[in-house]
Amino acid sequence: xxxxxxxxxxxxxxxxxxxxxxxxxxxxxxxxxxxxxxxxxxxxxxxxxxxxxxxxxxxxxxxxxxxxxxxxxxxxxxxxxxxxxxxxxxxxxxxxxxxxxxxxxxxxxxxxxxxxxxxxxxxxxxxxxxxxxxxxxxxxxxxxxxxxxxxxxxxxxxxxxxxxxxxxxxxxxxxxxxxxxxxxxxxxxxxxxxxxxxxxxxxxxxxxxxxxxxxxxxxxxxxxxxxxxxxxxxxxxxxxxxxxxxxxxxxxxxxxxxxxxxxxxxxxxxxxxxxxxxxxxxxxxxxxxxxxxxxxxxxxxxxxxxxxxxxxxxxxxxxxxxxxxxxxxxxxxxxxxxxxxxxxxxxxxxxxxxxxxxxxxxxxxxxxxxxxxxxxxxxxxxxxxxxxxxxxxxxxxxxxxxxxxxxxxxxxxxxxxxxxxxxxxxxxxxxxxxxxxxxxxxxxxxxxxxx
Numbered sequence: 001x002x003x004x005x006x007x008x009x010x011x012x013x014x015x016x017x018x019x020x021x022x023x024x025x026x027x028x029x030x031x032x033x034x035x036x037x038x039x040x041x042x043x044x045x046x047x048x049x050x051x052x053x054x055x056x057x058x059x060x061x062x063x064x065x066x067x068x069x070x071x072x073x074x075x076x077x078x079x080x081x082x083x084x085x086x087x088x089x090x091x092x093x094x095x096x097x098x099x100x101x102x103x104x105x106x107x108x109x110x111x112x113x114x115x116x117x118x119x120x121x122x123x124x125x126x127x128x129x130x131x132x133x134x135x136x137x138x139x140x141x142x143x144x145x146x147x148x149x150x151x152x153x154x155x156x157x158x159x160x161x162x163x164x165x166x167x168x169x170x171x172x173x174x175x176x177x178x179x180x181x182x183x184x185x186x187x188x189x190x191x192x193x194x195x196x197x198x199x200x201x202x203x204x205x206x207x208x209x210x211x212x213x214x215x216x217x218x219x220x221x222x223x224x225x226x227x228x229x230x231x232x233x234x235x236x237x238x239x240x241x242x243x244x245x246x247x248x249x250x251x252x253x254x255x256x257x258x259x260x261x262x263x264x265x266x267x268x269x270x271x272x273x274x275x276x277x278x279x280x281x282x283x284x285x286x287x288x289x290x291x292x293x294x295x296x297x298x299x300x301x302x303x304x305x306x307x308x309x310x311x312x313x314x315x316x317x318x319x320x321x322x323x324x325x326x327x328x329x330x331x332x333x334x335x336x337x338x339x340x341x342x343x344x345x346x347x348x349x350x351x352x353x354x355x356x357x358x359x360x361x362x363x364x365x366x367x368x369x370x371x372x373x374x375x376x377x378x379x380x381x382x383x384x385x386x387x388x389x390x391x392x393x394x395x396x397x398x399x400x401x402x403x404x405x406x407x408x409x410x411x412x413x414x415x416x417x418x419x420x421x422x423x424x425x426x427x428x429x430x431x432x433x434x435x436x437x438x439x440x441x442x443x444x445x446x447x448x449x450x451x
Contacts, residue, residue, distance in 0.1 A: 002140065002165060009160040014047045016160075022088040023056035026095060027157040029070055035062040036139065039155035040096075041146070044162070048153070048172055049204070052287055058095045059142060059154065067095050100137025101145045140165050147186065147193050148200065149178045175206040183215030191222040195234050198254055202247035216254050224259040224342065231260055232343045239298040242283040245276035261341035263306055271305040275392060282391045292387035296352040299345060300388065303353070308340065352381060359385035364398045373405055 016024060019039065030037035037060050043053035060067070067084040068074045074095075075085045085092040137145075139154060146152040149168035156163055171178050177197050179186050187194050194216045201208050208216075223231075238247045248264070251257050257265040264272075279301045283293065303309050338345040362368070362376055363385060376382060390399045 004140070005164040005167075005169060007162040007164070007169065012048065012162050013050060014044070014155055014160075014162070018047055019043075020056045020093070022086075022091060023058065023093050024157075026058055026071070026086050026093050030058070030060050030062060030067075030095075031158055033062070033070055035060050035066075036098075037157050038139065038163070039157070040142075040153075041151050044153040044155050045150050045168075045172065047155075048162075048169075054289065056093060058093060059098055059139070060095060061098055061136075061139075062095075063097050063136065067097075097136050098139050098142035099145060100135055100141035139163070144180055146180055147190075147196060149180055150200070150206075152180060175204070176209050177201050177204075177206050177212060178209040179212050179215070183209075183212045184218060187215050187219045188222065191219065191226045192230055192234060194220060194223060194254075195226075195231070195251070195256055198250050198256060199234070199238055199241070199247050202250045203241050203243045213254075216256070220255045221259060223256055226260075228343050232340075232345070235302075235343065236295060236298055239276075239279065239301060240283065240289055240293060242280050244280055244301075245273055246280075248276060249273070259342075261343060263308060263341060264302065267306045269305065272302070275301050275305045278391050282387075290387075292383060294352075294384055295346070295349045296356055297384055297387055297391070299349050300353045300356065301392070302340065304357075304392070308338075309350075309353070309357075352384070355381040356385045356388050360389060360393065363389050363402065364393070364395050366398060366401050370405075370409075374409065377406075377409075 019027075023039070023043075027037045027039065037058065039056060040059040041057050043056045046053040062070070064076050064082045064084050067086075068076055071084075071086045073087045075087065077083050077085055082097075084095040086095060087093075143152040143154070143165040146166075149166045149171045151168070152164075152166045153168045153172075154163040155161075162169065166180050167178075177200050179193075179197070197208060197212055197216070200206065238244050241247065248257070248268075252265060252268060279298070283290070300309075338347075338350050359376070359379065359381060368376075379385075386399070386402060389395065389402070393399060
């Protein structure tokens with residue numbers, strides 16, 4: 001057992017003022033209930049670097065169903081990896097029990113996942129308990145099972161101190177991405193760690209430790225074995241990071257794109273780097289993730305420069321007809337899901353991207369009437385289309401025109417029969433709700449006069 005380095009409050013910059021208030025509520029309730037309560041992972045790293053964390057994750061020695069007993073707004077999620085999500089509106093604070101690595105040959109041994117007394121809380125199904133990822137451990141064991149040293153730092157709410165078991169503080173000062181344990185073994189366990197190592201280096205401006213570089217060179221082919229669903233989420237994280245251009249360039253240099261997205265590896269061009277750079281500049285204007293950067297916008301930043309936007313698969317002549325209860329309906333054939341290399345893309349995102357792109361010609365038509373402009377504002381993809389115009393439209397005068405039009409529309413009296421427009425750069429007008437028509441007893445739907 002190694003002794004951790006403990007940094008007292010006076011010697012580090014993290015203040016409770018910088019921590020999400022809802023995360024503080026969770027930390028304090030766990031502490032008041034006599035459980036260990038630590039802020040863990042990327043949030044501690046970012047706070048020490050004086051960056052604004054995207055998420056505030058919590059580690060504790062409370063088991064998932066003990067956590068659920070403390071919070072009415074708690075949901076237990078995951079089959080392989082049991083986590084507690086404490087919800088505050090649309091936000092979730094993730095709370096994980098400290099875990100440990102499992103020795104080879106003991107993977108199928110039942111884990112002690114729950115205390116004996118759950119009170120009135122429903123116990124988890126038995127088949128979910130026999131999971132080696134739910135083998136709980138100590139804070140030290142939890143630190144040593146993490147991927148990189150800079151992600152294994154803890155902030156203890158009880159003492160306001162930083163706890164470091166793995167040398168992450170020194171690596172943070174030196175700007176080094178260092179693996180916990182042998183990089184080759186860790187990359188074989190989870191090939192996505194190679195992708196994450198390069199992404200961290202690009203985003204933070206850090207240097208990859210030499211054994212990490214050697215491990216990537218030796219095992220980069222294993223990235224093809226990683227879960228496509230996890231990888232597409234990592235791609236979206238990169239696109240949201242504000243350092244997408246630098247990250248994808250670095251991923252290409254280390255040979256991690258060729259197996260996952262050969263189109264991106266082969267088709268990288270100035271058009272792609274320009275699009276990624278424009279996305280980064282837009283993202284860095286905001287302290288936190290702007291709502292307008294939706295998956296369709298991020299997806300289009302990759303697909304459009306590479307010429308990968310799929311065309312609709314609807315045939316011109318053949319009709320698809322199905323019969324339901326004696327009635328015939330026409331339907332379009334279901335399109336196959338779009339793949340970027342080995343990565344699946346949700347149909348809803350590609351369809352939304354089509355809608356966003358289809359509105360661009362109308363957005364740059366500044367001669368359209370005010371009535372036509374107001375009608376366009378009520379189209380569901382309008383806000384995303386406006387964000388696309390601002391980032392990629394190469395028509396700043398059109399975006400400024402729409403900004404002025406939105407502001408003017410909000411200040412002018414609303415024409416009869418139209419909904420008012422909201423103020424703000426990307427604010428949308430409230431959608432007009434149609435009143436319900438009163439139907440009479442006649443077949444035509446009108447009220448007949450009494451006879």
